Amino acid sequence: MIQVKPSVEDIRKSLDKRTRVTLVDRLLNVVSNVIEHPITTLLPILAAGSFTLSSWLGVNGYRVDHANKGYELANTKLTQLIESLDSSPDFYVNPPITPAFVTPIVGDMNHSLTNSNSAAGTNAMANIMKFRDSLGKTNATAQTRKELLTLASNQLKPLAEESAPYILFAALAGLVAIVLTIGSGVAIRETSFEDYNRAKKRLSRDYRDFVKILEKRIGEGKISVDTIGYFSQFFSGLNYKKLESRQLNEIIRAFSKNCDDKHSDLLKILATDPRRYTSASAGVFELYDHFDNQDRDNPLKNSLVKSRRDLFLNILVTSPSKNLGAILNAIDLSLNEEKNPDSPDYLESLIKGIREPSQIVRAQYALQRTAAFIPRSVLKNIVNHYLSNKKSPDLLTNDLGLLNVYANTKCNSGEYKSIDELMQFLLDINNFRTAIPDCADFLTSGINGIVSRDPKTFAAIDLALGVFKKNPEYAQYALGFEGLNPNQVKDYLLISDSGFVPTKYLVSKLANSGDKQRELEEWKKVREEISKGQFDPSDLLKRDIEYTNFCKNAKVIGRSVSYKEYQKIFLGVKNG
Amino acid sequence: MDKIEAEIRYLCVEANRVLNFIRNINANVGAVGIVPNLSYGLVAISPILPALRNSAFPIFTTKVSSGSAHNNPHIVGNNCLPLELLTADSQPSFVVVDGTRNTGGSGASNNKYPDSQQGFLNYAVAINDVITSGDINSFKGLMGVSSEHVKQLRDNEAYASMKISLEARFRETRPRVPYAFKYWNPAELTLAIYNHGEGCDRSTRAVQGREIYPEMQPTVFFVNSVMPNKYHSAGHNELWGKHEPGFFDDDNKAKEFAFRFDSRGVFIDSGLGDGVHKIYEGLFGGIR
Numbered sequence: 001m002i003q004v005k006p007s008v009e010d011i012r013k014s015l016d017k018r019t020r021v022t023l024v025d026r027l028l029n030v031v032s033n034v035i036e037h038p039i040t041t042l043l044p045i046l047a048a049g050s051f052t053l054s055s056w057l058g059v060n061g062y063r064v065d066h067a068n069k070g071y072e073l074a075n076t077k078l079t080q081l082i083e084s085l086d087s088s089p090d091f092y093v094n095p096p097i098t099p100a101f102v103t104p105i106v107g108d109m110n111h112s113l114t115n116s117n118s119a120a121g122t123n124a125m126a127n128i129m130k131f132r133d134s135l136g137k138t139n140a141t142a143q144t145r146k147e148l149l150t151l152a153s154n155q156l157k158p159l160a161e162e163s164a165p166y167i168l169f170a171a172l173a174g175l176v177a178i179v180l181t182i183g184s185g186v187a188i189r190e191t192s193f194e195d196y197n198r199a200k201k202r203l204s205r206d207y208r209d210f211v212k213i214l215e216k217r218i219g220e221g222k223i224s225v226d227t228i229g230y231f232s233q234f235f236s237g238l239n240y241k242k243l244e245s246r247q248l249n250e251i252i253r254a255f256s257k258n259c260d261d262k263h264s265d266l267l268k269i270l271a272t273d274p275r276r277y278t279s280a281s282a283g284v285f286e287l288y289d290h291f292d293n294q295d296r297d298n299p300l301k302n303s304l305v306k307s308r309r310d311l312f313l314n315i316l317v318t319s320p321s322k323n324l325g326a327i328l329n330a331i332d333l334s335l336n337e338e339k340n341p342d343s344p345d346y347l348e349s350l351i352k353g354i355r356e357p358s359q360i361v362r363a364q365y366a367l368q369r370t371a372a373f374i375p376r377s378v379l380k381n382i383v384n385h386y387l388s389n390k391k392s393p394d395l396l397t398n399d400l401g402l403l404n405v406y407a408n409t410k411c412n413s414g415e416y417k418s419i420d421e422l423m424q425f426l427l428d429i430n431n432f433r434t435a436i437p438d439c440a441d442f443l444t445s446g447i448n449g450i451v452s453r454d455p456k457t458f459a460a461i462d463l464a465l466g467v468f469k470k471n472p473e474y475a476q477y478a479l480g481f482e483g484l485n486p487n488q489v490k491d492y493l494l495i496s497d498s499g500f501v502p503t504k505y506l507v508s509k510l511a512n513s514g515d516k517q518r519e520l521e522e523w524k525k526v527r528e529e530i531s532k533g534q535f536d537p538s539d540l541l542k543r544d545i546e547y548t549n550f551c552k553n554a555k556v557i558g559r560s561v562s563y564k565e566y567q568k569i570f571l572g573v574k575n576g
Numbered sequence: 577m578d579k580i581e582a583e584i585r586y587l588c589v590e591a592n593r594v595l596n597f598i599r600n601i602n603a604n605v606g607a608v609g610i611v612p613n614l615s616y617g618l619v620a621i622s623p624i625l626p627a628l629r630n631s632a633f634p635i636f637t638t639k640v641s642s643g644s645a646h647n648n649p650h651i652v653g654n655n656c657l658p659l660e661l662l663t664a665d666s667q668p669s670f671v672v673v674d675g676t677r678n679t680g681g682s683g684a685s686n687n688k689y690p691d692s693q694q695g696f697l698n699y700a701v702a703i704n705d706v707i708t709s710g711d712i713n714s715f716k717g718l719m720g721v722s723s724e725h726v727k728q729l730r731d732n733e734a735y736a737s738m739k740i741s742l743e744a745r746f747r748e749t750r751p752r753v754p755y756a757f758k759y760w761n762p763a764e765l766t767l768a769i770y771n772h773g774e775g776c777d778r779s780t781r782a783v784q785g786r787e788i789y790p791e792m793q794p795t796v797f798f799v800n801s802v803m804p805n806k807y808h809s810a811g812h813n814e815l816w817g818k819h820e821p822g823f824f825d826d827d828n829k830a831k832e833f834a835f836r837f838d839s840r841g842v843f844i845d846s847g848l849g850d851g852v853h854k855i856y857e858g859l860f861g862g863i864r
Contacts, residue, residue, distance in 0.1 A: 431740055472741045473655060499660070531632060533839040546841045553844045556614060556637045557833050569835045569842060 008214055010232040018240050018248065019207040021197050029196045040191040043184040050177030054170050061166030063115045070112030071121060071159040077105045078128070078156060082149050092142035102132045112159075124155035199245040206249055210256040217259055230267035231255065237274035258285045269316050283324045287312060291331065305347065308335065318353040330357035333364050349387035363387075382426070385419045392423055406461050432468050432475065456482040463489055467496045477501050477551065477561065487511065494520065501548040503563055505540055537573045581855070582816040583823040584623075584848065586808060588856040591623040593762035594801050598633065598671050601788060601797070607668035609658045613692050614639040615831040617673040619824045620801040622846035623856035629840050634661055634668075637844055640695035642676070649725070649773035650732045652702060653695035657796065659703070659745060667751045667794040672696050673801055677822030679767065680804020687767050689759060689780065693798045694771040697757050700796045701726060702735055704754040706742040715754035718793075720778020728774060756795040758783045763807040767800060824848070 034041045081102070085092055109125050131148040134141060195201070214231070217223040234255075240248070266288045291308035305311045308331060315327055334346035346364075349355040355363070363386060367379065386392045406429075416422040460482050466489075468475035474496045481502070484492060491510045495502040498520045506523075513519035526545055536542050550569070551561045559565065602608045610633050612618040618637060621628065628635060636658035644651060661668045676690040697719065704715040705726065712723045729735045757778070761767060764782040772778070783797070805819040813819070824830040832847030846852070 431737075470744070472744055530841045533632075535837065535839055535841040537837055546837075550835065550842045553637050553835070553842070556639050557844065569837060 007228065007232075008211055008218065011214070011228075011235050012211065014232075014235040014238070015207050015252070019200065019204040021200050021204060025197050025200060032196050033193050036194060037191050040184075040187040043180055043187050047177050047180035047184050050173050050180055054173035054177055057166045057170030057173055061170050064166060067112040067114075067116030067118075067121075068159060070108045070115070071156055074105045074108035074112070074124075075153065075156040075159075077108065078149065078153050081105070082153060085146075085149070092145050093137050093139065102128055106132075118159060120155045120159055124152040124159075127152040127155070199249065203245050203249045203252065206252050206256065210252050210259070213256055213259050222260065224261050224264070227261050227264045227267060230264065230271040231259075233271035234267070234274045237271070239275045254283075254285050263288060265313060266316075269313060284316070287324055287328055290328070305351070311335075311347075311351070315350060315357060318351070319356055326356070326358035326361050330360040334360060345384060345387045354390050355387060381419050382423065385423055406458055409458065428465060428469065432465060459484065459489075463492060466493055471496055471499075474501060491516070498524070499548070500545060501551045503544045503547055505544045509541070537570045543570065579817070579823075583820065584852055584855050585816050585859065586803075586812070586819045587620070587824065587848075587852070588623040588859050589808060589812065590762055590801050590803050591621060591856065592860050593803075594621065594671075594673060594799060595624045595627060597760060597762070597788075597797075597799070598628070599631075601669055601671065602631075602633070604788070605669055605795075607661065607666060608633060609661045609668050609670045610635045611638055611657060611670050611672040611696075613656075613672055613674040613690075613696075615833075616675045616690070616822065616825050617801075618833065618844065619827075619830045619846045619848065620673050620675050622848050623852050625843070625845060626853050629838065629843065632840070634658060635843065640692040640699075642674075642691040646691055647771065649694060649771040649776075650729055650735070651695045651698060651771075652729070652732065652734045652738050653692075653699040654734075654738070655741070656696055656699050657703070659742075662749065662751050664749045664751075667753055667755075669795045669797065671797045671799055673799045675800050675802040675822050675825065677802070677820070677825040679761070679800060679802040680763075680806070680821045687765065687804075689761075689767050689769050689798060689800045691770055693759075693769055694773075696796060696798060697721070698729060698735065699738065700755050700757050701729060702738045702742055703751075705730075706739055706746055707751050708754050718754060718756040720757065720776055721773060722775030722777070724775040725773035751794075753792065753794055756793055757798070758787070758795055759798050759800075760788075761800040761802070763803045765804075765807075 105128060106125070109121065109128070113121050113125065127148045131145055131152070134145055134148070214223070214228070218228070238248075238251075243251075263285060266284065270284065288309060291312045295307050295309055305314075311331060312327065315331070319327070330346075330350060334343050334350060336343060346355075346360055350357065350360060363383075367383060410416070410425065411422065416425055460479050463481060463484065464475045464478035467478045470493075478492070478496070481492065484507070488507055488511060491507050492502050494516060495506055495510060500506060500523065510516055510519055523541070523545055526542055530542060530546060534542075535546065547563065547566055550566050554561045554565070598608055598610065610621065610628060612621050612635065614637060621635075625635075638653070638656040640651070640653040640656050657670050657672075672693075674690045674692055676688065678688050680687060701715075701719060701721060704719070705712075708714045712726045716723060716726065759767070759769075759780045760782045764784065766779075766781045769778075769780050788797075802822045802825075803819075804821050805813065808819050829847050833844050834847065834849075835842055836845050837843070
């Protein structure tokens with residue numbers, strides 16, 4: 001099998017068409033500019049039109065004027081002829097007609113008809129010729145002859161007297177053309193036309209420079225066949241449809257700058273899956289050099305990896321992430337043992353592909369925040385769990401205010417026996433905060449006394465979290481409930497799970513009930529009765545059951561959902 | 577007759593048509609949840625509130641702001657449909673009522689559904705996404721959305737959060753049939769929508785006839801209750817003067833919502849007060 005050596009031609013095949021400014025590009029550029037600057041482009045067209053019109057009118061004016069002079073001469077001669085024939089009536093009966101008789105008139109008219117072929121002129125000519133060719137000596141013939149000449153004279157007269165308005169219009173059109181030409185000049189000077197092909201032209205120029213550099217390096221023997229092969233493979237595999245000129249330009253420039261064997265290990269990776277690196281290729285070289293330089297200046301000691309550069313290449317291969325910034329931060333953070341004693345774990349998580357570079361960065365920031373309130377030993381467990389379990393939930397990322405204090409207390413309390421439980425707890429808090437904006441306001445607003453780790457407040461959050469897991473929409477109301485004993489908390493959850501927003505009256509009523517489930521079923525029946533038209537505001541149970549409906553509506557219109565506010569609706573209604 | 581009273585009368589005419597539309601669905605399909613979208617939606621149905629409450633239609637007031645929906649195809653309404661009406665055995669249809677003064681303007685861009693429609697659509701997409709366990713193909717045709725749009729929504733934090741909440745809600749009782757999404761307005765015009773979402777292609781022609789009640793197909797109907805002047809009767813025009821579409825769209829008084837109670841419990845009414853019910857009664861008879 002014959003191995004074909006990769007050459008610059010292969011790269012040309014991939015890039016030549018994509019970088020060329022075609023005729024279509026140029027036409028589109030013109031069209032785009034016309035659309036963008038309609039007046040500036042319209043003025044020269046109008047000026048050219050006016051010039052053409054002026055010229056046409058001028059030429060025609062000259063010809064008509066010339067013709068009219070011929071008609072004028074012919075008419076003078078015809079008038080003289082008529083006068084001489086009129087001097088003796090016999091002349092019309094027996095005229096001394098010879099061709100020479102009308103020849104001067106016909107000559108003048110022929111000249112005019114050649115310049116301006118008017119219908120009146122043609123008819124006059126025809127009548128004169130009929131006169132010339134008329135035979136017979138009767139009175140009738142004489143009368144016909146007289147009529148023919150009179151008719152011809154009447155036809156010639158207006159032609160002879162007609163002036164040529166063309167000249168005037170030609171002059172006007174010429175003047176307009178001059179004004180438009182001056183206007184065009186000013187408009188063109190004042191307009192900045194856009195070169196919509198600028199990016200492509202630059203791309204074309206850079207591509208040619210790239211090829212020249214490549215050919216030069218090949219000529220000097222400074223680049224191996226393998227490297228050229230990677231180049232060729234990369235450019236033939238790019239998804240050009242998804243690339244803007246600017247992006248392709250950045251890639252070509254980056255490749256021009258790094259056109260050597262030094263980067264062949266990186267090029268090999270890029271060539272394997274060019275589509276993946278489409279938008280990131282340009283920056284990849286910079287990162288490669290950045291880590292390469294760091295390795296030289298600061299050799300790694302006691303690390304899982306001996307070279308940042310190799311780690312970078314490794315991550316490029318194992319991680320689907322294209323976020324180069326995250327890769328940069330993740331490597332920097334993970335190798336910074338001084339700042340981050342857990343760095344080997346991060347590194348291992350990165351290398352094994354358990355965590356993405358962006359997740360590593362997010363986790364670092366999240367842990368910086370939580371480090372202030374979660375004990376070191378607990379934090380280490382959390383970190384280890386996160387870095388070694390792909391399915392472990394993301395770490396807390398929000399600034400949680402009161403929730404931080406609450407989480408701290410819970411983490412220290414030993415209430416959570418396993419790390420899985422603890423992680424789930426942190427995940428619940430995160431979801432809790434995200435799902436209930438009002439709750440987040442409550443928890444982060446720095447309400448007086450909350451930092452004092454008031455157990456009542458924590459109990460309310462406990463309750464709210466419990467409600468949240470089953471009934472997210474109802475969690476908010478639980479935050480207002482402080483000071484419930486454990487049994488009341490159970491009753492509260494039962495009420496909430498049954499679809500009612502608990503009130504103090506409802507909690508107390510359920511607490512005093514012998515059969516709680518039966519009681520709750522009764523309440524559901526009461527709710528049905530209300531929907532069927534049996535609401536009685538003086539009945540406390542009905543009123544408190546209807547509180548749920550009020551809360552939903554009040555929330556929507558941004559009103560307070562407090563029970564006190566609810567009571568105002570029934571002002572004047574006596575309790576039953 | 578002053579302008580306010582005249583416009584309340586026009587509001588009553590439009591509300592009456594909405595009521596007939598709701599009754600049409602109710603008679604042919606079954607349970608219907610009424611969802612007035614604040615603030616105009618509640619003003620729009622305020623004349624028919626007694627009739628709706630008397631007929632025991634569940635009314636669920638909600639708020640998907642059109643303002644925040646401008647140019648945002650990924651906006652997701654926050655719990656904006658009354659899912660408590662869903663049971664293991666039945667899935668009601670929903671009629672979302674809203675309106676905009678940009679109905680019947682001079683240009684095509686002034687003839688549109690309120691931008692809030694996108695928030696309801698995306699919330700319905702989230703419901704379908706959860707109940708079909710992410711099978712986009714099973715619902716995209718019903719809603720006129722593209723796979724691309726749903727995938728983009730899934731990257732959206734608010735949508736993801738909404739799905740967590742819906743997963744929790746449907747943990748025990750999960751509806752089976754994905755929802756369709758349709759449009760209607762009393763003038764039965766094909767109005768524009770501004771936010772389609774990438775690759776989405778849905779008809780905004782007002783549903784008519786059998787389309788309104790397809791068999792076994794729970795649907796979210798998005799209603800723009802406003803009618804342009806020329807679709808009101810010439811007689812009303814003569815008596816009440818020219819109608820300004822969506823006159824109460826930005827009217828502060830109309831939006832001074834108040835809680836009231838009646839024999840069916842507590843409800844929220846528009847700021848137009850009880851007078852609007854009386855005018856409606858005068859035009860269309862008692863509570864019908």
